[in-house]
Amino acid sequence: MKNNTAQPDIIDDTSLKTPLRRGIELSVTTAAWLLWVYLVMPGVTLALWAIGIRLFVLEQIKLNNYQGLLSVAGYYLAGLAGIWLALNFWSTYNKSRFGGLDRRRDAGAVTIDELVKCGGLTEADLVRAREARRVVFDFSATTPVLRDTRP
Amino acid sequence: MQWLLSFLYHYPLFMAFVWILGSFAYRRRRIPDLENNRPVLNEYPRVSVLIPCHNEAACIAETVDRMSRLDYPDYEIICIDDGSTDRTLAILDELQPRYSRLRIVTLESNRGKATALRAGLLASKSEFLVCIDADSYLSPGSLHWFLWHFVNFPRVGAVTGNPRIRNRTSLLGKIQVGEYSTIIGMIKRTQRMLGKVFTISGVAAAFRKRALLDVGLWSPDMVTEDIDISWKLQEHFWDIRFEERVLCWIRTPEHVPGLWRQRVRWAQGGAEVMLKYSRSMLDIRQRRFWPVYLEYVVSVFWAYAFLFSAVLAVLNVFFDLPAPYSYATIVPPEWTGTFLALVCLLQGAIALSFERTVEGGLKKYTFWFIWYPLVYWLLSAAATIVGLPKAILKPRGRHAVWTSPDRGL
DSSP: OBSOOSOOOOBOOGGGSOHHHHHHHHHHHHHHHHHHHHHHHHHHHHHHHHHSHHHHIIIIIITOTHHHHHHHHHHHHHHHHHHHHHHHHHHHHHHHHHTTOOOSOOOOSOOHHHHHHHHOOOHHHHHHHHHOSEEEEEOSSSSOEEEEEEO | OHHHHHHHHHHHHHHHHHHHHHHHHHHHHSOTTTTTBOOOOSOOOOEEEEEEESSOTTTHHHHHHHHTTOOOSSEEEEEEEESOSSSHHHHHHHHTTTOTTEEEEEESSOOOHHHHHHHHHHHOOSSEEEEEOTTOEEOTTHHHHHHHHHHHOTTEEEEEEEEEEOBOSSHHHHHHHHHIIIIIHHHHHHHHHHTOOSOOOTTEEEEEHHHHHHTTSOOTTOSOHHHHHHHHHHHTTOEEEEEEEEEEEEOOOOSHHHHHHHHHHHHHHHHHHHHHTTTGGGSGGGGGGHHHHHHHHHHHHHHHHHHHHHHHHHHHHHSOOOGGGOOSOSSOOTTHHHHHHHHHHHHHHHHHHHHTTTOOOOGGGHHHHTHHHHHHHHHHHHHHHHHHHHHHHSOTTOOOOOOOOOOOO
């Protein structure tokens, strides 16, 4: 059986927006894509140079323009390898040191006494609060006060 | 100052690599037998679903209805009305006869989410608590997944779910669909793989009651009780799991002021935790926390470095600054911008391929995702710049109360 049988009601209704707002959102997002294209342009240019081999050879190899890319790419590849190694080292260490190791034994259910100590209610009030379908607390003091319960 | 510029552009790139590779490593650790098939448990202990409400009249009826349709055999729903001044309590009273699982806890005055959760815990009858917000609901099989971790692993103190956005009409909504589907999921997966998570998602989290008692319950004075309880539990060596198959359908702000207030509160909460737990980070036993803590501290530094650099760039337009400060341009230098842009696209594509296994139909939002890297980094930086001083200057010991942001169009 799958986990997500009932689909949620996704609210995506353009009629909730004015035409002006729709236009602005579309325009600014298109502008954002243009910015991305601008940023990616050196890569695109490089690809286009590669298609025109002679110009590619002239610009990238004879004039040594590829050196910048190679040095940056080299750093990034080294960085990637470093991150990959560090993440795997740390996760392997975690797994070997703590994985499958359950030093914390199941301490069983929380008792009423423990709840009384931690919660600040009396035992009788706590039992009443747990059994009622309607509970009123006052938390204005340092410890809570049970004001009312209804079955 | 060249190093600062280099740090500004390389840090996001570095972190993008970390989240991508971390997510792949997390993927490798998945248990293939389970995948999306709901786990069968040896026992189905009772669960209490706690829903704190403060002025939630607009959505509480839908939430109760949805939550009453989970297919888990034994659970109760406890709505905690935290001193609402609207019709929340009246609506809950109307709902109670119709929903046998529904119990109502009332606080006489608004005391904040942490206190409301504490009240819910005191009234609950089970060992396992699932906490959600009043404007969200879980997918039907969620409790099985939460309980699978608790029943099988005694050291698990909390499990956090996978928030998914419902309201996607506006650009802000769509951007956040991108953000939740890409960066947030990747961060959670990577941190889980590294052993400690920065925070559970307060909107969808489950707790073992014993673990909560062990750490003294939620702190009522922390502005983000979810980040604080995450650190408390893990500091006491309770494990926190991320369960991507627990889908929690949430509403997010679709207006800039609402989004801004929400993000500043998150940033302030992160900074409060960073300050509160700085001392315990010196303890060698907390070493598994170090990567998470270090990443947060560096990201705060990045935000202020970004501000400093932006101010210099603007000043440089009007004044002739001396050499070390004379930034010629704020456009990423040489190939950095190209790599940054490509890696962001790659990160988005990889994240979507991961998320496709838990939610279909995300492809139609990819056109709008282009905003997320810009918005995410800039908004996070601005919120951090404002949030840190707020955390430092905040009066201590006062109950942290806040109003929910807008819930979209």
